[in-house]
Amino acid sequence: MESEVITKAxxxxxxxxxxxxxxxxxxxxxxxxxxxxxxxxPVLKVSYGCGTPVGLSTVQPGETVLDIxxxxxxxxxxxxxxxxxTGRVIGIDMTDEMLALARTxxxxxxxxxxxxxxxxxxxxxxxxxxxxxxxxxDLIVSNCVINLSPDKPxxxxxxxxxxxxxxxxxxxxxxxxxxxxxxxxxxxxxWGDCLSGALPLHEYWGGLRAAGFLGIHQVNLIPWRVIDGxxxxxxxxxxxxxxxxxxxxxxxATLKGPFSQITDELGQxxxxxxxxxxxxxxxxxxxxxxxxxxxxxxxTPEKLTESDPRWSSILPEDSDCMWxxxxxxxxxxxxxxxxxxGHTFHCGVPLEICSKTHRVLQHGAYQPYxxxxxxxxxxxSHEAIICEPTGGCC
Ligand SMILES: C[S@@+](CC[C@H](N)C(=O)[O-])C[C@H]1O[C@@H](n2cnc3c(N)ncnc32)[C@H](O)[C@@H]1O
Numbered sequence: 001m002e003s004e005v006i007t008k009a010x011x012x013x014x015x016x017x018x019x020x021x022x023x024x025x026x027x028x029x030x031x032x033x034x035x036x037x038x039x040x041x042p043v044l045k046v047s048y049g050c051g052t053p054v055g056l057s058t059v060q061p062g063e064t065v066l067d068i069x070x071x072x073x074x075x076x077x078x079x080x081x082x083x084x085x086t087g088r089v090i091g092i093d094m095t096d097e098m099l100a101l102a103r104t105x106x107x108x109x110x111x112x113x114x115x116x117x118x119x120x121x122x123x124x125x126x127x128x129x130x131x132x133x134x135x136x137x138d139l140i141v142s143n144c145v146i147n148l149s150p151d152k153p154x155x156x157x158x159x160x161x162x163x164x165x166x167x168x169x170x171x172x173x174x175x176x177x178x179x180x181x182x183x184x185x186x187x188x189x190x191w192g193d194c195l196s197g198a199l200p201l202h203e204y205w206g207g208l209r210a211a212g213f214l215g216i217h218q219v220n221l222i223p224w225r226v227i228d229g230x231x232x233x234x235x236x237x238x239x240x241x242x243x244x245x246x247x248x249x250x251x252x253a254t255l256k257g258p259f260s261q262i263t264d265e266l267g268q269x270x271x272x273x274x275x276x277x278x279x280x281x282x283x284x285x286x287x288x289x290x291x292x293x294x295x296x297x298x299x300t301p302e303k304l305t306e307s308d309p310r311w312s313s314i315l316p317e318d319s320d321c322m323w324x325x326x327x328x329x330x331x332x333x334x335x336x337x338x339x340x341x342g343h344t345f346h347c348g349v350p351l352e353i354c355s356k357t358h359r360v361l362q363h364g365a366y367q368p369y370x371x372x373x374x375x376x377x378x379x380x381s382h383e384a385i386i387c388e389p390t391g392g393c394c
Contacts, residue, residue, distance in 0.1 A: 001150075001185070001186055001188070003150035003151055005188065006150040006188070006191050006197075007094070007126070007150060009188040009189075009191055009192060010148045010191050010192050011094055011095045013189075013191075013192030014048070014071070014095045014097070014098060014192070015095050015096070015097040015098070017046065017048070018046050018071075018072060018095070018097045018098050018101055019097055021042070021045050021046065022046075023045075024048050025048045025049070025050060025144060025193075025194060026048075026049070026050030026144055026174060026194060026224055026234055028047060028049045028050060028051060028052065028143075029051065029052045029055070029220075030047070030049075030052050030055070030074070030078070032044055032047075035074070035077075035078065037112070038077070038081065038109055038112035038113055039073075039074065039077050039078075039105070039109060039112075040105045040108050040109070042072070042101065042105065043072045043073050043074055043077065043101065043102070043105050044074065045072075046071065046072040046098075046101065047071075047072065047074045048071055048072075048143075048144060049071075049074065049075065049143030049144045049172060050143065050144040050172050050173065050174055050194070050224070050234040051143060051144070051172020051173075051220060051222075051234055051235075051236040052143075052172065052220075052236070053075060053141040053142060053143050053170040053171055053172045053236055054067075054075045054078040054079045054082065054141050054143075054170070055078075056139075056170050056238075058168075059079065059082040059083060059139060060083070060138075061082075061083060061084040061086060061087060062083060062084065062086045062087050063083050063087050063088075063138040063139055064083075064087065064088045064089075064090070064136065064137050064138050064139075065079040065082075065083055065087070065088070065089045065090070065137070065138065065139045065140075065141060066089075066090045066091075066092065066130075066132060066136075066137045066139070066140050066141070066162065067079065067089065067090070067091045067092065067140075067141050067142060067143070068092055068127045068130070068140065068141075068142035068145050068146065068155070068159070068171075069092070069093055069094075069127060069142055069143070069144070069145025069146075069148070070091030070092060070093045070098070070099075070102060070122060071093060071095075071098050071102070071143075071145075072098060072101050072102055072105075073091060073101070073102030073105060073106070073109075073120070073122065074143075075141055075143050076089045076091040076102065076120045076122070077105075077106075077109045077120065079120075079141065080109060080110075080113065080115075080118070080119055080120050081113055083119065085113075085114075085115045085116070085119060087119060088119055088121070089119055089120040089121070090120075090121050090122075090123060090132060090137070091120060091121070091122040091123065092123050092124075092125045092126075092127065092130050092131070092132070093122070093124065093125075094124065094125065094126050094127075096124070099122050099124055102120075102122045103122050106118040106120050106122065127142075127145065127146065127149050127155045127158065128149060128151050128154040128155055128158060129154075129158065130158050130162055132162045133162070134161055134162065135161075135162065135163065135164040135165065135167075136162055136164070137162050137163050137164065137167060138163075138164060138167050138168075139167060139168055139169070139170065140159050140162070140163060140167070140168075140169040140170075140171070141169070141170050141171065142169075142171040142172070142173070143171075143172045144172060144173060144174060144194060144234075145173070146171065146173050147173050147174045147175070147194050147197045147198050147199070148191060148192070148194065148197055149197065150197070152197075152199060152204075152207050153207050153210065153211070156207045156208050156210070156211035156213070157211050159211065159213075160211045160212045160213065160241060163241045164241070165241055165242075165243040166240075166241065166242070166243045167240070167241050168238060168239065168240045168241070169213070169237075169238060169239055170219070170236065170237070170238045171236070171237055171238075172220075172234060172235070172236040172237075173204070173234075173235060173237075174194040174195075174198045174224065174232055174233070174234055174235075175198055175199055175200065175201045175204050175232075175233050175235050176198040176199065176200050176201070176230050176231065176232055176233070177200065177201065177230065177231040177233065177327070177329070177350050177373055177375075178200050178230060178350075179200055180195070180196060180197075180198055180230065181228075181230075184196045185197075194232075195227065195232065198232055200348065201233070201235070201329060201331075201348035201349075202346070202347060202348030202349050203348075204235075204237075204348065205332065205347050205348045208237075208239055209265060212241065213239040213240065213241060214239065214240055214242050214265050214266070214285050214288070214333075215238075215239055215240040215242065215265070215285060215288035215289070215290075215291065215333050216237060216238070216239035216265070216332045216333055217237065217238060217239070217289070217290045217331060217332035217333040217368075217369075218235060218236070218237055218331035218332055218368075218371060219236040219237065219238050220234075220235070220236040221233055221234070221235050221236075221331060221371035222234045222235075223373055229375075229377070231373050231375070233371070233373070235331075235371075237332070238289075239332075239333075240288055242281075242284050242285060242288070243284070244280055244281045244284055245280050245283075245284060246280060247280065250278065250283050250287075250297035250298065250299070251277065251278065251283075251298070251299055251300075252275045252276065252277055252278065252297070252298045252299070252300065252301050252302060253270065253275070253276055253278045253282070253283070253286055253295045253296070253297055253298075254270075254273065254274065254275045254276070254295060254296045254298070254301075254302050254303065254304050255270040255271060255272045255273070255274070255294055255295060256272065256273075256294065256295060256296050256304055256308075256310045256311055256312055257272050257294070257311060257312030257313050257314075257365075258312045258313060258314045258339070258340075258363070258365045258366055259272065259294065259334075259337045259338060259339060260272050260313075260338050260339065260340050261337070261338040262294065262334040262336065262337045262338070263334060263335045263336040263337075264282065264285060264286065264291065264333075264334060264335065265285065265333060265334070265335055266281065266282055266285060267335070268282055270295075272304070272311070272313075273303060273304040273305060273306075273311065274303065275298070275301035275302050275303055277301075283297070288333065290332070290333050290368060290369065291333055291334075293365075296310055312365060313340050314339075314340065314360050314363050314365060314366065315340050315341070315360075316340075316341055316356040316357060316359070316360050317356060317359065319356065320385060321354035321355050321356040321357075321385050322354060322355040322383065322385065323352070323354055323355075323385070324355060324358075324374070324376060325374045325375050325376025326352070326353050326354075326355075326358050326372055326373075326374050326375075327350035327351060327352050327353065327372065327373050327374075327375055328345065328350070328351055328353045328357070328358070328361055328370050328371070328372050329345075329348055329349065329350050329351070329370065329371045329372070329373070330345035330346065330347050330348070330349070330369060330370060331347070331348070331369060331370060331371045332347055332369070334347065334369070335347050337369065339357075339360065339366075341356075341357060341360070343357065345370075350373065350375075353372075354385070358372065
């Protein structure tokens with residue numbers, strides 16, 4: 001299907017929904033009671049997001065935030081509150097009816113927040129060609145929009161262009177656990193329902209990385225719907241447009257665990273306990289959230305042994321295991337990671353795991369790096385399998 005046909009169908013769908021005050025879409029987590037204190041009801045009524053990308057406690061007063069596909073304006077208005085009167089918010093949307101609603105209520109929100117004037121600028125435009133200057137933005141947010149774009153690589157490139165070096169994104173979107181079949185892709189209606197355009201998780205990551213983003217990891221993952229065996233998930237991701245210092249204090253990084261080996265997004269592999277020389281770009285990358293927890297940084301090579309209190313290893317318990325239909329997905333930031341039971345996880349690719357591995361991944365040290373879905377369509381008999389004495393059962 002032509003991109004223009006998809007875009008037109010999506011815009012008409014949302015124009016119709018907002019005109020009729022229709023309730024649509026996905027699981028969101030904003031506390032409407034709290035938002036009601038400053039956001040008018042007609043905006044809350046057409047909240048069509050699938051997450052809380054502006055719920056970031058890292059949003060700083062004075063920042064410039066841009067919302068891709070701002071709709072009725074809910075995320076822009078929450079961002080307006082968080083950046084304060086000295087900050088700026090830009091909302092981009094392609095649908096006139098959405099922009100009209102958001103612009104109507106902007107002065108009321110400003111008044112409720114005690115601002116002299118609104119700090120939100122709603123602009124008409126496409127996510128694939130945003131009407132925004134290069135490097136103008138500190139933080140990009142988006143709530144359930146990028147799946148609707150027929151040209152996601154272009155959206156990711158645009159995000160990278162408008163973000164200042166050192167900036168970050170926080171996006172909630174619908175993704176899938178595997179490729180969407182053609183009969184869904186060529187169904188105009190299902191584009192507007194956030195189904196046809198959902199990318200498999202690993203492709204979403206690949207698109208962001210290809211655009212230049214790094215440190216990409218999951219903040220939240222909520223299973224949404226299962227249609228014809230395809231799992232649709234609401235995911236909130238964050239990632240960075242990193243700056244590279246010319247010098248750095250840390251010249252070596254030693255993986256301390258719980259993974260026995262990882263490969264970072266720049267392609268460098270680290271084995272637990274073995275110090276690796278790192279360049280300034282890698283040093284910057286490894287100091288972003290989730291990487292940072294995995295490493296010891298040092299000026300000179302520092303080897304770790306099992307007896308070192310910083311060494312971390314989580315072994316499965318010594319019991320039988322069961323297969324219950326669980327699949328684990330590594331949700332960043334590493335490209336690849338290996339556990340102590342011989343599993344190699346690839347970012348965004350589901351791997352079937354047994355009950356013992358499931359318990360291991362629920363451990364606090366592993367949990368932030370994984371999402372687990374259950375693909376069993378019917379209850380399984382849960383027959384216990386006796387594990388090999390030398391290793392795991394999966
Ligand atoms: C599911 S709604 C989400 C709206 C808002 N983010 C929220 O959470 O309520 C999708 C919005 O994105 C806009 N949109 C979809 N694709 C777009 C694109 N390619 N460029 C600009 N806006 C787009 C639609 O017009 C609609 O307002």
